[in-house]
Amino acid sequence: MSSIVTITFNPCIDKSVSVPLLVPDKKLHCTVDQLQPGGGGINVARVIKRLGLPVTAIYPTGGSSGTLLHNLLAKEAVTAITIPTDHPVRENIILTETATHKQYRLGMPGEALASQQWDACIQALDKAEEVSFIVISGSISENAPNNLFRQIADITNKKGAKLIVDAAGETLQRAVNVGAWLIKPNLSELAELIGKKLTNECEIQKAAQELITDGHCKIVVVSMDARGAMLVTAGHCYRAIPPIMKPQSSVGAGDSMVAGLVYSLCIGETLQDTLKMGVACGSAAIMNKGTSLCYPDDVNKIYNEIKVFPLAMFAEKSKKP
Numbered sequence: 001m002s003s004i005v006t007i008t009f010n011p012c013i014d015k016s017v018s019v020p021l022l023v024p025d026k027k028l029h030c031t032v033d034q035l036q037p038g039g040g041g042i043n044v045a046r047v048i049k050r051l052g053l054p055v056t057a058i059y060p061t062g063g064s065s066g067t068l069l070h071n072l073l074a075k076e077a078v079t080a081i082t083i084p085t086d087h088p089v090r091e092n093i094i095l096t097e098t099a100t101h102k103q104y105r106l107g108m109p110g111e112a113l114a115s116q117q118w119d120a121c122i123q124a125l126d127k128a129e130e131v132s133f134i135v136i137s138g139s140i141s142e143n144a145p146n147n148l149f150r151q152i153a154d155i156t157n158k159k160g161a162k163l164i165v166d167a168a169g170e171t172l173q174r175a176v177n178v179g180a181w182l183i184k185p186n187l188s189e190l191a192e193l194i195g196k197k198l199t200n201e202c203e204i205q206k207a208a209q210e211l212i213t214d215g216h217c218k219i220v221v222v223s224m225d226a227r228g229a230m231l232v233t234a235g236h237c238y239r240a241i242p243p244i245m246k247p248q249s250s251v252g253a254g255d256s257m258v259a260g261l262v263y264s265l266c267i268g269e270t271l272q273d274t275l276k277m278g279v280a281c282g283s284a285a286i287m288n289k290g291t292s293l294c295y296p297d298d299v300n301k302i303y304n305e306i307k308v309f310p311l312a313m314f315a316e317k318s319k320k321p
Contacts, residue, residue, distance in 0.1 A: 003053075003054070003130060003131060003132040003133065003266060004045075004048055004053060004054070004055045004056070004131075004132065004133045004135065004262060004266060005055070005056045005057075005058060005125065005128050005131050005133070005134050005135070006041035006042065006044050006045045006048075006055065006056070006057050006058065006134075006135040006136075006137065007041050007057075007058045007059070007121060007125060007134070007135070007136050007152075008039035008040055008041035008042045008057065008058070008059040008137065008138050009059070009060065009113065009121065009138065009139075009140045009141070009144070010039060010090070010110045010138055010139045010140060010141060011037070011038065011039035011041075011042055011059040011060070011061060011069060011089055011090075011138075012038040012039050012069075012089060012090045012091060012092045012108070012110065013035060013036070013037065013038060013065050013068060013069055013072075013089060013090075013091045013092070014034070014035070014036045014037070014038035014091075014092050014094060014251070015032065015034070015035055015091055015092065015093055015094070016032070016033040016034040016035075016036070016094045016096070016251075017030040017031060017032050017033060017093060017094070017095050017096070018030065018031045018033055018095070018096040018097075018098050019031075019095065019096075019097060019098070020097075020098050020099055021097060021098075021099045021100075022095075022097050022104075030095075033096075034292065035068070035072070036072065036292070036293075037069050037072040037073050037076075038092060038252075039059065039137075039138045040137030040138025040139070040166060040167075040254075040255055040258075041057060041058075041059065041135055041136065041137045041138055042057050042059060042069075042073065042078075042138075043137075043252050043255035043256070043259070043293055044135050044137050044166075044255050044258050044259045044262065045057040045073075045078050045135075045259075046073070046076055046078060046259075046293060047255065047256050047259030047260070047263075047281060047293050047294055048259045048262060048263050049076060049077060049078050050076075050293075050294075050295065050296055051259065051260070051263045051281075051296060051299075052296075053263055053266060053267075054079065055078060055079065056079045056080070056081060056128065057073065057078055057079065057080050057081070058080075058081045058082075058083070058121060058124050058125060059080070059081075059082060059083070060082070060083040060084075060085045060113055060117055060120075060121065061082045061083070061084070061085060061089055062084060062085035062086055062087050062088055062089065063087065063088025063089060064088060065088045065089040065090075065091060066082075066085070066088060066089040068089075069089050070082060081124050083117055083120045083121050083124065084117075085111070085113065085114075085117055086114075087111040089110075090108040090109070090110040090111070091108060092105070092106060092107050092108055093105075093106040094106075094251055103250070103251075105251065109141075110139070110141065111141075112141040112142070112143040113141060113143070113144075115145075118144065118145055118148065122148075122151050122152070122155070125152065125155055126155050128159075131159050131161045132161055132162065132266060133161060133162050133164060133262055133265065133266060134152065134155075134156050134159075134161050134162070134163050134164065135164045135165075135166075135258065135262060136149075136152065136163070136164070136165045136166075136167065136175065137165070137166040137167065137255060137258060138166075138167070139167075139168075139171070140167070140171050148174070149174040149175050149177070149178045149180075150178050152178070153178035153179060153180070156181075162181040162182065162265075163175075163178075163179075163180045163181050163182075164180065164181060164182045164183075164184075164258065164261075164262060165180040165182070165183050165184075166183070166184045166254060166255070166258045168185075168189045168192075169189075169192065172185060172189060172193055173193060176193065176211060176216045176217060177216070179215070179216055179217060180216075180217050181217060181218050181219065182217065182218065182219040182220070182221065182261070182265075183211075183217055183219075183220055183221070184220075184221045184222075184223060184254070184257065184258055184261070185220070185222060185223075186222070186223045186224070186225070186254065187204065187222065187223075187224055187225075190204065190207055190208070190220075190222055191207070193207075193211070194207045194210060194211070201230070201239070201311070204222055204224075204230060205230065205232060205237055205311060208220035208222060208230070208232035208237075209232055209234075209237075209313075212232065212233065212234050213234070218233060218234070219231065219232070219233050219271075220232045221257075221261060221275065221278065223254055223257055223282065226242070226244075226245075227241065228240040228241045228242050228279050228306070229257070229275060229278060229279050229282070230311075231271060231274070231275040233271065235313065236271060236310065236313070237310065237311040237312075237313055238271060238272055238275050238308055238309070238310055238311065239308070239309055239310075239311050240275045240276055240278075240279040240306055240307070240308045241306065241307045241308075242279050242280075242282075242283040242302065242305070242306050243283075243302065243305040243306070245283060245286065245287065245302075248286060248287055248288055250286055251285075252285050252292075252293040252294075253282045253283075253285040253286050254282065255285075255293065256281040256282050256284065256285035256293050256294040257278045257279065257281055257282030257285075258278070259281055259294075260274075260277040260278040260279070260280060260281030260282065260294075260299070261274055261275075261277065261278040263277060263281075264277040264278070272308050272310075273308075275308055276303060276306050276308050277299075277303065279306050280299045280300075280302045280303040280306055281294045281299050282294075283302050283306075284298035284299045284301075284302050
């Protein structure tokens with residue numbers, strides 16, 4: 001078993017297509033550019049494998065699209081543990097209008113898992129041996145068990161592993177409530193999580209510190225699109241700024257960033273270098289069209305151009321009686 005395990009509860013096939021121009025009420029002939037395995041945890045696993053570490057991906061799958069997903073992952077030598085379902089894996093559409101270079105992302109909801117399939121996913125995780133990092137990434141259907149993250153957290157603690165979560169909305173809130181070791185929200189997700197608008201770096205840092213001070217997690221990495229990212233712990237805060245780049249596609253940039261973070265943590269890098277690697281992977285992903293994610297050669301080139309510097313920590317002033 002790999003020391004890194006990812007779980008994707010709602011996997012997909014990402015189909016990248018292009019048309020010259022989007023015109024309503026017309027039959028448009030698309031060019032199919034790519035078919036890629038997708039879903040947050042699966043994308044994270046793909047990038048970690050490309051970077052040179054073994055990884056195991058756990059996910060539910062069914063139908064002919066599920067078979068295609070498994071075959072595509074096998075080509076990338078990603079070890080998979082699959083949970084059979086009665087319904088096919090969903091297909092997402094990433095449509096590019098070539099005349100304007102605008103990209104439209106059509107995400108399908110996917111079918112809800114049956115109770116026994118939720119249980120099977122948890123059991124597969126519980127059976128994993130010698131696991132150091134457990135990564136939960138991607139969407140989760142509304143019928144997920146209320147104690148899903150508590151079960152995952154208990155298994156993580158029992159194994160002495162670290163839980164890393166990249167999610168949004170209620171899913172992220174549940175992960176925070178059970179004490180995920182590291183979370184990676186973007187700016188809007190962090191603002192929603194704490195219920196405040198975040199207008200500058202000072203407010204972003206304080207929001208991340210608030211989650212850590214309250215004992216919910218140990219590390220918060222906030223992705224900030226082209227502005228890079230911020231990493232905050234109880235005693236440190238680092239800011240990473242990538243070089244200016246011309247994006248081809250934003251699909252999978254967040255997943256690539258998470259993969260870079262996990263990869264660096266797994267090989268024992270410093271927090272500064274971990275943040276640098278995460279931003280390098282996320283930045284490299286936007287260089288490629290469709291859902292190609294990032295490639296090591298691009299990551300290595302960008303890595304040396306990223307600037308990482310510490311930020312002063314904000315201490316809460318004690319209130320006088």
